[in-house]
Every structure is written in structure tokens, then in C-alpha cells.
Amino acid sequence: MTPGTGRLAVVGLGPGNDHQRTPEASQRLAAATDLIGYEPYLNMVQPVLAHQTRHCFDNREEAQRARLALELAAEGRDVVVVSSGDPGIFAMATAVIEELHQVTGTALGAVAVTIIAGVTAASAAAAVLGAPLGHDFCIISLSDVLKPWDVVERRLAAVAGADFVIALYNPISKHRPWQLDSGMNIIRQHRMGTTPVALARAVGRAAETVRIVTLSAFDSAEVDMSTLVIVGSSTTRQFVDAAGRSWMYTPRTYPAN
Amino acid sequence: MTPGTGRLAVVGLGPGNDHQRTPEASQRLAAATDLIGYEPYLNMVQPVLAHQTRHCFDNREEAQRARLALELAAEGRDVVVVSSGDPGIFAMATAVIEELHQVTGTALGAVAVTIIAGVTAASAAAAVLGAPLGHDFCIISLSDVLKPWDVVERRLAAVAGADFVIALYNPISKHRPWQLDSGMNIIRQHRMGTTPVALARAVGRAAETVRIVTLSAFDSAEVDMSTLVIVGSSTTRQFVDAAGRSWMYTPRTYPAN
Numbered sequence: 196m197t198p199g200t201g202r203l204a205v206v207g208l209g210p211g212n213d214h215q216r217t218p219e220a221s222q223r224l225a226a227a228t229d230l231i232g233y234e235p236y237l238n239m240v241q242p243v244l245a246h247q248t249r250h251c252f253d254n255r256e257e258a259q260r261a262r263l264a265l266e267l268a269a270e271g272r273d274v275v276v277v278s279s280g281d282p283g284i285f286a287m288a289t290a291v292i293e294e295l296h297q298v299t300g301t302a303l304g305a306v307a308v309t310i311i312a313g314v315t316a317a318s319a320a321a322a323v324l325g326a327p328l329g330h331d332f333c334i335i336s337l338s339d340v341l342k343p344w345d346v347v348e349r350r351l352a353a354v355a356g357a358d359f360v361i362a363l364y365n366p367i368s369k370h371r372p373w374q375l376d377s378g379m380n381i382i383r384q385h386r387m388g389t390t391p392v393a394l395a396r397a398v399g400r401a402a403e404t405v406r407i408v409t410l411s412a413f414d415s416a417e418v419d420m421s422t423l424v425i426v427g428s429s430t431t432r433q434f435v436d437a438a439g440r441s442w443m444y445t446p447r448t449y450p451a452n
Numbered sequence: 453m454t455p456g457t458g459r460l461a462v463v464g465l466g467p468g469n470d471h472q473r474t475p476e477a478s479q480r481l482a483a484a485t486d487l488i489g490y491e492p493y494l495n496m497v498q499p500v501l502a503h504q505t506r507h508c509f510d511n512r513e514e515a516q517r518a519r520l521a522l523e524l525a526a527e528g529r530d531v532v533v534v535s536s537g538d539p540g541i542f543a544m545a546t547a548v549i550e551e552l553h554q555v556t557g558t559a560l561g562a563v564a565v566t567i568i569a570g571v572t573a574a575s576a577a578a579a580v581l582g583a584p585l586g587h588d589f590c591i592i593s594l595s596d597v598l599k600p601w602d603v604v605e606r607r608l609a610a611v612a613g614a615d616f617v618i619a620l621y622n623p624i625s626k627h628r629p630w631q632l633d634s635g636m637n638i639i640r641q642h643r644m645g646t647t648p649v650a651l652a653r654a655v656g657r658a659a660e661t662v663r664i665v666t667l668s669a670f671d672s673a674e675v676d677m678s679t680l681v682i683v684g685s686s687t688t689r690q691f692v693d694a695a696g697r698s699w700m701y702t703p704r705t706y707p708a709n
Binding site: 207209213214215216217218219222257281282283284285288289290291292293295296299300304305307308310311312313314315318319321322323325326327328329330331332333334335336341342343345346349350352353354356357358359432434436437438442444445446447448449451452 | 474
């Protein structure tokens, strides 16, 4: 390709398996000359095609990934930035659009950018659990790398008090060991101990495990980086079906006071 | 099929076009003997296959749809309940799991149920806009058909006060004409008039239109049943790129006070 004919897509892989990846995402991945991403996500894109260059990055280097993507596209390459899940939800779309804003008025600012939506982790986990997100809910990242922890605390208190279902992204990591317990303690001030809490780990991948516990029995030691935590509202219910499968759902009807 | 071999899937179509529908969803739709759904959603499933029966329902008859689906599956049919977007987010997964809970211990309770996630309207709209959901956000239905309006008011005040991005599902209808203005007025008490607000209509379909306005210029007359409204947080930004395209995004970094 020649300069001016390049393009850049930020593609959501969905949960990680081929059958939950949209055709739009698969087509763009197959056409790309350059794939850019965090290494574990790039490894979810198989087979490796002979005409493609793969640019592997560390998890934290989002701005560098975005900049390289714009530079390669400006040189005429067909570039895909790879995200897991949906790129718009705590993933690479933001970093790329932020960078595009920064370079407004320069040659990089003329790159044609497309965001390709995917099935986000909350949707994939909810499907395995039943329908925990069937009523008003919120998605909060527990990472305080790019936002102050007191903002997380204030937000958790607000949505716990207003009885939202709460999906926690990035619940824990080696560098953020105490935030999950601290956040759950805020939620415990507003919810009964019997509230269902789901731990959905690596949903859609070979290592998938899903457990439904109660808020009082919740143990952060069972949670890792690949786990999505969903805390039910006051109306969220749990039951076991005839085959022994556990379901969690939030009814469509909310009671009047 | 014979009794005991039937099955039931609740399938998310995604935004409505084939290239944003997951292969898992397409395979299950093609295999089904019976499709059940709200008529406009059933019409998104093409072509009509000779071996399939289509059961069209009115928008409000969710419990009846769920019951029929369980009954047909218990008779040995391969049943798909069709949802737009993601079935787990204000769609049919909840109605089906609620019904499954109700029939625990009966023959209908033994039906094998699967929820198949899709790309939800918020993800599809966010992709067209840039990355408005790149930080903590919530999804609220403005419908007060199944929940009291004061619950909606309390929730909007909580998330507006805690500076979440807010995606409004079911913003308006013929039977609910005043709720959107009332809800936006609550948000206006907590956000600057310059806050970006997106009106994303029929995203992924032929009639798609997307506009970014400000909170003070927002006019509910521009919103219909097919529109998703996304209200930015205090950090959400808007810009126009070299090609004249408007973008809206919420940066990854949240400032300390």
C-alpha cells in the first residue's frame, strides 16, 4: 500500500473463541498487514498469516500502541489494533481515539479510523450465568492506575446505594492486591449478605470457570486478573435447575416501595 | 425431534446486520425449527428457511414468548428466542430465565437453556462515536412500565452525581413521552451544559444516524424508540477530525481533585 491508502481498525475479539467473534472483526483481521496488541490477545488470533507483521506490546503501553498504529496506517499499511472483548469498554478504542485527538492537524490525524465492536466480557459472563444484567447496571474498573482510588470509592457507594447491579472489571492484580476487598466492603454497607455475587473467570476460553456465591461468603482470594465479578442488586436471584446448573438473574420487574 | 431432545437458545442478533452477528448466533438460528420473537427482530433474520416456523409476538408479551419457547422445547423442538443486541441487556434472556425459575420441578424446568451473547446497542453505538464508554459507565432503562419512576430518578441522580457516563436504553415511546426530559433535567443538575451527549439511532441498520450535541442543546424531540442516548461524564470530550468526522470519547485518565 502507498501513503494515503492506509487504514486503522480497533477490533474487538470478543471473549476469545472464534464462534463469538463477529464476521466484521474476522474479515478485518484477515485483511490486515499489521496486527498490534498485548501479546496474549494477539495469540488469540490464529492462524498466523504469512503476509502479516505482529507487533507485541506489554499491557501498560497503550499510548505507544496507539501511536505506532497511526504511524503505520499513515505509511499506507492496513493496521488492526487488537483488543479482547469490546474495544470500547476499558480497552484500546479509547487510547487510539485519544491519540487521534492529540495529532489533529498533522499527517497522522488524517488516518481513517474504524472501531469494530465486540461482545464485551460482561455480556459473555452474563450469558453463562443467566441474566444478571437484565436490569439497570454499571460497569466499573477497580484499577486505580489511571484514576484516584477515592473516585472509585465514591462511585461504588453511589451505585451500591442506588441498587444497581455492579460489574467489576480489572478487579485485582499483583500490583493492586487490596482494592477488591476495600471496594466490596463499601458495597457490603448497602447490600444484604445473601446478595448473589458471580465470579466469572476466562469466559469463552478453555480455562472458563463460573461460580455464584453470596456477598457474605465472597472471598477475593478466588479472584484473578481474568475474572469478572458481578454483584447482584436487592432483586437479583439465584436458583438451581433440574440438571443441577446454577442460574443468576435480575428480574425485569422492580417492586414499588 | 422427540421429547427430551429439544433445546432452547436465547440468541442476540447484535445491531441487526449480518456482519455484526456472531457465528455462534448464526449457527443456532440456522438450525432452529422454531423462531420466537418480536416481529421487527424476526424480520432481521433472513432468509426465511422452509423447515422453520416463525412465532411473531407483540413487544410487551415477553412472558408469553418465554413460556411458549419452553413448551416447544419440551416437546422436542429446536427453539430460538430472538433478541436484538445482547439478550442479557434489557432483552429476552431475563424473561426466559425468570420463566425457567417459575417452572422448576416441572417437565418444562428440564429444558436445556443456552443464552447466546451478542453485541449490545451501547457497544455498537460507542464504536460509531469513538469511545464514549472508555471509562466507568452505567446502563439505565428509562422505561417505567416495570419499575416505579422514583427508582429511575434516584438512580439517575446517583450516577450523575458520581460522574458516570450514562447510556439510556428505551429513552422514549408513545406511551412514555415525558420521562426523557424529566430524566435529563436530573442529569443537568450535576453536569455542565457543554457535556457531550450522543444520539445514536438505528446503529448498524440502513436508517443509522448519529449526532453529538451538548447537554444544554439536547432536544428530546430528536429521540425515538430506536435511539440510544449516551450522556458524557465531566471528562468526556468531542472533536472533529481532518475528514470532518465527529468523535466522542472518555479519556482513560481521571484527574485527581
